Amino acid sequence: MKITSRFTVAVHTLLAVYVLGKEYKMTSDFIASSVNVNPVVIRRTLSSLKAAGMIEVKAGSGGATPIKDADDITLYDVYTTVDCVEGNLFNFHENPNPECPVGKNIHAVLDSHLADAQTALENELKSVTLADLMKRLNILM
Amino acid sequence: MKITSRFTVAVHTLLAVYVLGKEYKMTSDFIASSVNVNPVVIRRTLSSLKAAGMIEVKAGSGGATPIKDADDITLYDVYTTVDCVEGNLFNFHENPNPECPVGKNIHAVLDSHLADAQTALENELKSVTLADLMKRLNILM
DNA sequence: TTTGTTGTAATGTCAACGGTTACATTATAT
């Protein structure tokens, strides 16, 4: 079970818009050929990123441009924007038997630890900004 | 996208075997009625836990019993045992375009951060043992 | 040899993902 590639696609898309946007018109076709997916997938991604206020997309004339400061966009923001996980990361079996001492208390015993694990992951994602990625990318390019 | 409930089912199963095993014969039917899933699901779970050396399962006569010390079983051990995630937690889009400066470097820029997030989650799971859960459960029961 | 149980294969259902086609809508240039 893996976290959907919508996430890495969205990060790739943002990097393209923020870094290459000065030089090229960032159409869904352009980005799609960089990411190597169908342009419609990119349009869906752009639509989410736009709804989150990160970018602007021009209908008709075409092209996506940055709106939000790259320092104010974390990987966690992107992660939530493209709905990688809704609510709990861990799927819990439903309806454990309340007649059984284990079934009755399994949530009380386990929930907080699962939440801690999820929080640890999310905090790591919060610690990285798009600006961080851009700095590293500019060195490599 | 969520992590399969096989994980919480396996933890529930282990707690049942370790805590209730002294008092009852822990058959797949018994555990299944506590977890509230089909007995075959529990047999598959028991099979994995047995392969990991945590428990013993008696074919024919029936019943599962603890083998490994509860202090030596972490949530992470269970997590890997039931194959919640194989390899990377994050799905990466395949074949980003190497002709594009972003596509060429996206892995170099992103991989380490994704790995860090995954490690943070796994470390949290490593910090909790079955014995910890049993202590808490014994207080509640 | 009967009974209760495990081990496992096979099948079905369902949801999510990603790919793709199609087309209405929109902006711009000529």
Add this chain to the structure above:
DNA sequence: ATATAATGTAACCGTTGACATTACAACAAA
């Protein structure tokens, strides 16, 4: 105004993985 090039979206498909369930062979003990 019209042609052109893009976006926005709905619709549909194929694949995959999860989980449930049925079926039955293998097995151990009374």
